[in-house]
Amino acid sequence: MxxxxxxxxxxxxxxxxxxxxxxxxxxxxxxxxxxALAGDTVLTAVLISASAVRQSEFGREKRAxxxxxxxxxxxxxxxEDGGRLRACSTLIADGMQxxxxxxxxxx
Amino acid sequence: MTAPGAEKVVIVGAGPAGIRAAxxxxxxxxxxxxxxxxxKAGGQIYRxxxxxxxxxxxxxxxxxxxxxxxxxxxxxxMAAAGQIDYHPQSSVLTxxxxxxxxxxxxxxxDFTCDRLILATGAMDRLAPIPGWQAPGVYGLGAAQIALKAxxxxxxxxxxxxxxxxxxxxVATQLLKAGAKIAAILDTSSxxxxxxxxxxxxxxxxxxxxxxxMRAKLxxxxxxxxxLDRIETDERGPVGLCWRDACGRAHVTECDMVGLGWHLxxxxxLAGLAGCTFDYDESWSxxxxxxDRMGRAAGGLYLAGDTLRILGADGAELAGRLAATAxxxxxGLASPDATSDLRRLGRYERFARAMARAFPWPGEMVRxxxxxxxxxxxxxxxAGQLRESVIxxxxxxxxxxxxxxIGMGRCQGRYxxxxxxxxxxxxxxxxxxxxxxxxxxxxARPLPIGLWVxxx
Numbered sequence: 001m002x003x004x005x006x007x008x009x010x011x012x013x014x015x016x017x018x019x020x021x022x023x024x025x026x027x028x029x030x031x032x033x034x035x036a037l038a039g040d041t042v043l044t045a046v047l048i049s050a051s052a053v054r055q056s057e058f059g060r061e062k063r064a065x066x067x068x069x070x071x072x073x074x075x076x077x078x079x080e081d082g083g084r085l086r087a088c089s090t091l092i093a094d095g096m097q098x099x100x101x102x103x104x105x106x107x
Numbered sequence: 108m109t110a111p112g113a114e115k116v117v118i119v120g121a122g123p124a125g126i127r128a129a130x131x132x133x134x135x136x137x138x139x140x141x142x143x144x145x146x147k148a149g150g151q152i153y154r155x156x157x158x159x160x161x162x163x164x165x166x167x168x169x170x171x172x173x174x175x176x177x178x179x180x181x182x183x184x185m186a187a188a189g190q191i192d193y194h195p196q197s198s199v200l201t202x203x204x205x206x207x208x209x210x211x212x213x214x215x216x217d218f219t220c221d222r223l224i225l226a227t228g229a230m231d232r233l234a235p236i237p238g239w240q241a242p243g244v245y246g247l248g249a250a251q252i253a254l255k256a257x258x259x260x261x262x263x264x265x266x267x268x269x270x271x272x273x274x275x276x277v278a279t280q281l282l283k284a285g286a287k288i289a290a291i292l293d294t295s296s297x298x299x300x301x302x303x304x305x306x307x308x309x310x311x312x313x314x315x316x317x318x319x320m321r322a323k324l325x326x327x328x329x330x331x332x333x334l335d336r337i338e339t340d341e342r343g344p345v346g347l348c349w350r351d352a353c354g355r356a357h358v359t360e361c362d363m364v365g366l367g368w369h370l371x372x373x374x375x376l377a378g379l380a381g382c383t384f385d386y387d388e389s390w391s392x393x394x395x396x397x398d399r400m401g402r403a404a405g406g407l408y409l410a411g412d413t414l415r416i417l418g419a420d421g422a423e424l425a426g427r428l429a430a431t432a433x434x435x436x437x438g439l440a441s442p443d444a445t446s447d448l449r450r451l452g453r454y455e456r457f458a459r460a461m462a463r464a465f466p467w468p469g470e471m472v473r474x475x476x477x478x479x480x481x482x483x484x485x486x487x488x489a490g491q492l493r494e495s496v497i498x499x500x501x502x503x504x505x506x507x508x509x510x511x512i513g514m515g516r517c518q519g520r521y522x523x524x525x526x527x528x529x530x531x532x533x534x535x536x537x538x539x540x541x542x543x544x545x546x547x548x549x550a551r552p553l554p555i556g557l558w559v560x561x562x
Contacts, residue, residue, distance in 0.1 A: 013243055013343065013362065017284045019160050019258035039157040044257045051342045052242040059486035064242035064343065066483065066521075068249035069151055070144055070198070071230045071373065073516035073552055074483070083554070089144070089196075091157055 013064065014047040027096040028080075036092045043068070043075050043087035046098065053077040053087055054100045078102055114437050117142065117207060117218055119199050119376060120226035122150020123419045124411025126182045127426030128224050128433075133190045135434050135441070140192040140218060142199055142209055148182040150228055151248065152419045155179065156256045167255055169280070170316065171419070178423075201548030202380045205406075208549075215557050222406045222437070224429050225376050226422070229412035232371035232392070233521045234269075234472050235489070237336035239366060240480045243343025247367030251277045260286035262363020266347045268292040268334055270465040271369030272317060272418075278327070279320045290359045291324055292349055294368070294468045296331035306460025309453050333471060337364055369465055370416050375518060378546035380407050386539035389459045390416055391467035392524055393543045399448055400432035401425055408433055416462070421454040472525050473532040481529065482522045484515025492526060493533045501534025503527055503542040513544045516552060 022037040029046060036045030043065050046053055052062035054077050065075035068088045075087040080097035082105070116132060118125050121143035132139045141148075147155045153168065153175040164172040186193045197211040207218040231246035238244070245253075245261050247269060253259050260281060265288045267278050278291045307314050321328060331352035338346040338358070346358045371392055374384070382395040382403045394414065397403045401410050410429035411422035424447050434441035475481075477490030487510050495509040503526060506512050512526045513519030519526070523544050530541040 013262055014253070015260045015263050015286070017254065017258055017260055017286060018162060018166075019156070021161070022159050039159045039257075041257060044253070044259055047261075056240070056486065058484070059240060059480070061240055061339070062242045062341075065245070066249060067230060067246045068252040069230065070551070071517065071520050072246075072483070076516075076552075089146075091146070 011051070012048045013051050014044060016048070025092050025094050027092055027094070027098060029098050030100055038092075040092045041088055042077070042085060042090045042092050042096070042098065045092040046077070046087060046100075050100065052100065082106055114221035115140070115219060116222045116224065116433060117220035118224045118226060119143075119207075120150065120228060120411070120413075121145060121148035121182060121193075121195075122226060122228050122411060122422060123153065123178055124226035124228070124413075124422040124426035124429070125150070125224070126178050127423045128226060128410055128430040129185060129191050130181050131427050131430035131442075132434065133185050135439050137434070137437075137439070138190060138192060139224075140194065140220070142194045142197050142207075142218070144196065144198050146196055147179075148186075148193075148195070149175065149179055150422075151252065153178055154252060154256050156258070160258065162258070174419070174423075198551045199376055200550055200553055202376055210551065210553050210557070220406075222408070222433050223380060224408045224410060224433060225380065225413055226410045226426055226429075227373045227376055227413045228422075229370040229372050229416055230520060231273075231367040232369050232467065232524065233366060234368055234468050235475055235479050235481045235522070235525050236334045236366070236471075237476060237479045238339050238344070239337060239364075240483050240486065241337060241339040241343045243362060244337060244364045244366065247271075247273045247277050247365045250365040251280065254280055254284055254286075258284075260284070260363075261365070262344075262361065263287060264289050264361045265363045265365065266290045266292065266344075266359050266361040267365040268294070268332075268347065268349070269365075269367040270295040270468070271367065272461065272465070273367055273369070274465075275317060275320050275324065275328075277365065278324055282324075288327055289361050290347070291328045292332045292334065292347070293328065293330045293465075294332055294334065294471060295465045296352060298331075299466060300330065300464045303460045303462075303464025307457055307464065309460070310457045313457070368467055369462065370412060371520070371524065372413050372416060373520070374413055375520070375546050375550045377403070377409055377413060379548055379550065382407070382409070384543055386543070388539075389462045391462075391469070391538070398432075399428075399451070400444065401429035402432050402436075406436075415455060415458065417451075417454045417458045421451065421458065424451050424454065467524070469528055469538070472528045475529075481525055482512050482515055484517050484522075485511050487512050487522075489529055492529050496530050496533040501530050501536050501541055503530060503544050506530055507544060518547070518550070519544045
């Protein structure tokens with residue numbers, strides 16, 4: 001299964017307005033190298049370079065978070081090891097391996 | 108029987124209400140447990156960015172900077188001195204009698220408590236419009252959190268729509284920060300807003316501040332609009348179709364839509380803890396039943412927006428009052444609450460007037476086309492809901508069983524009120540008679556492995 005959310009292809013939806021001087025953090029999204037800033041949530045980090053965090057399980061549309069306060073549970077995404085995390089309440093860390101689709105080893 | 112002063116008190120939530128409740132208990136010599144989902148205390152309105160961010164409190168909180176800093180300082184001091192047993196980034200999942208289970212960064216943790224103060228706040232109150240399930244549509248609160256806690260805008264051409272004080276505030280904050288806003292669409296008419304004004308004058312400085320903000324929005328702001336649909340492509344919104352107060356149709360191009368109709372109390376834990384709820388006509392939602400101090404039942408207290416949508420100032424008061432009631436019930440000396448109660452009454456009159464000025468868009472919800480998604484979690488449509496009412500009856504929990512409205516990941520937080528509106532409309536009953544969704548634990552999704560391994 002390949003992701004249709006390859007960051008470089010589509011570009012992100014978030015615009016940085018302030019706080020741009022923070023140190024850089026490197027992570028991988030669907031195998032592609034991405035950059036974010038220390039203190040970004042995973043949601044911010046992903047949506048800087050991609051337009052969504054995953055495919056909806058129940059509809060044709062993709063998902064990109066909704067409430068940003070941990071209430072809607074819209075922004076869960078996959079990690080390379082098969083675990084999932086809530087992107088709006090988790091801070092990005094160096095070396096994180098994130099996926100917008102389940103890992104290939106997932107049953 | 109626990110000796111006076113030896114009872115264990117747990118506070119859930121560290122926003123303005125939870126912080127003031129903790130402070131009052133600490134002043135009386137009680138060391139409460141404080142469980143909060145935030146990385147730092149402050150709640151949503153006084154949310155603090157992660158370490159490494161440099162904007163000043165004035166830039167982050169505007170006219171409320173002093174209050175925000177004071178609350179943060181009060182809380183951090185109590186936490187540093189060990190006067191509270193503080194558990195950040197922790198979500199309470201279930202409550203049963205004197206037992207709480209929480210998901211913490213270290214895994215599952217169980218708490219027991221003799222008394223429980225719930226200060227779980229509020230969230231955006233959402234109404235469905237066609238296309239709102241697209242990526243790039245967010246709550247108004249989300250737009251504010253993104254700006255405050257991350258310094259970002261959620262789109263490069265933004266339309267904000269809905270109604271309520273947050274609409275004007277978020278628009279003002281985004282414009283000030285340099286975001287590009289294409290339109291601010293208020294479903295409340297000028298007439299509605301004028302009707303609420305006399306009651307709002309109980310807090311004249313707030314009204315003045317709001318009117319000044321509104322004036323600065325200029326021609327971007329439109330009152331009395333009807334929202335028809337969000338046009339979308341693969342990536343998300345491309346335009347918002349709306350009609351102005353005179354009925355003229357418009358399409359505003361955008362790549363992000365922020366939606367919100369004032370606030371909805373976050374009552375999941377209150378429900379699990381056994382609160383009784385009443386449908387409140389002025390706030391158009393179910394709110395927990397308590398006495399004036401916030402006492403719900405034996406040993407259970409509620410404070411802040413989870414109980415009454417009064418905003419941050421009211422939440423501080425309510426937090427103090429709930430803790431005062433808790434102290435009195437434990438047989439400990441508690442300060443006189445008369446002046447706090449008087450102020451609370453004033454804030455409540457203001458808030459009811461505000462609810463009148465920026466009402467829930469019931470008519471708009473009842474008119475949504477059948478193919479409109481009502482449940483964002485699982486894509487359940489208005490048509491499916493209406494059909495289920497026709498063959499299954501007009502009761503919310505039955506509709507939930509039949510078509511899963513309210514059964515998805517958000518547990519009905521974002522579809523309950525619209526669902527009730529549609530059920531009532533289809534069954535020709537009052538919204539209050541459509542019934543309230545029963546809560547089910549866990550209040551947040553949890554990794555099942557943590558529970559399997561632990562037992």
